[in-house]
Each structure stands twice: as C-alpha cells, then as structure tokens.
Amino acid sequence: MLALMTNILQFAWWKCKAKKVEGHWNKYGPCYLLIIATILVLIQPTCMLVIGSYGDDDDYYNDQTNSTDTKHHGMENFFFQGDDTNYIVPNTTIGIMIQVFGTYVGFIFMFTGVVWSTNLHIKIARKWRQLRGTQTLTQ
Numbered sequence: 001m002l003a004l005m006t007n008i009l010q011f012a013w014w015k016c017k018a019k020k021v022e023g024h025w026n027k028y029g030p031c032y033l034l035i036i037a038t039i040l041v042l043i044q045p046t047c048m049l050v051i052g053s054y055g056d057d058d059d060y061y062n063d064q065t066n067s068t069d070t071k072h073h074g075m076e077n078f079f080f081q082g083d084d085t086n087y088i089v090p091n092t093t094i095g096i097m098i099q100v101f102g103t104y105v106g107f108i109f110m111f112t113g114v115v116w117s118t119n120l121h122i123k124i125a126r127k128w129r130q131l132r133g134t135q136t137l138t139q
Contacts, residue, residue, distance in 0.1 A: 001045050005038040008110065012117035030117035033109050040106030044098050051077050 012030050021027050079095035090096050115121055 001042060005034075005041055005110070008114065009034045009038055012113060015117045030113040033113035033116065037106045037109035037113060040102045040109065043102035043106075047079065047098060051079060 009031065012034050016028050016031055019027050025032075078092055079090040079098075081091050090099050
C-alpha cells in the first residue's frame with residue numbers, strides 16, 4: 001500500500017510540475033491532497049501490522065505459560081473486540097473511526113487529488129459538451 005500510494009503521489013508531482021498555472025496552490029494542491037491521503041490510507045494497515053506483529057510473540061508466550069493475558073506487549077487490540085481477527089471490519093469504536101476517517105476519507109482525498117492533477121474533470125466536461133453538441137445537431 002505504501003508503494004502504491006507513493007507512486008500515485010509521484011505521478012501527480014510530475015503532472016503538477018508540468019502545469020502552466022498561476023499560484024502555488026493551483027499548481028501543487030493535488031500533491032498536498034495526495035500527501036494527506038497517503039497518511040490517512042496507511043493508518044489502518046500500519047495498525048494491523050503492529051497488532052499482528054505483537055500478537056504472535058504473546059500467543060507463543062501465553063501457550064508456554066498457560067497465561068490468559070490478552071495484552072500484546074502491553075498493547076491491547078483496539079480494532080477487534082475479543083482479539084477475533086476473523087471480522088472483515090473493525091468492531092470497536094477506535095477501529096471504526098480509523099476505518100471511516102482514515103481509510104474512507106483517505107481514498108476520497110486520493111480520488112480528488114488524482115482527478116485534480118490529471119484535469120480529468122475538465123476532460124470529462126469537454127467530452128460531455130462535445131457529445132451533447134453533436135446530439136442536438138443531428139435531431
């Protein structure tokens with residue numbers, strides 16, 4: 001996910017750098033959106049990696065000592081209640097907040113940044129006007 005997000009950011013950087021527009025925000029705004037999107041989108045995978053990494057050592061330790069401690073090196077699983085990782089979506093408040101405000105808002109920012117950097121909205125509007133213009137001429 002890190003490689004994907006940074007490659008999208010790099011693509012936008014080169015597209016924005018080649019733009020001939022006035023103003024720093026108009027030129028590099030999509031890159032700033034994509035930086036924020038990269039951070040937001042990577043919150044959940046990073047948390048899952050950390051939780052999973054700490055869980056393996058403790059599971060082995062708990063099996064050896066017959067301990068029922070569910071903490072992972074002093075850290076509790078804040079994504080899934082009861083350490084059940086078979087869920088598709090988080091079932092705790094913190095996990096849901098990270099899912100909604102991290103992943104979903106991050107992907108909205110990513111979509112907006114890519115559309116803005118490639119001027120896709122302008123290209124679609126131009127094509128729409130072209131199609132609508134030829135349709136009214138033939139009727």
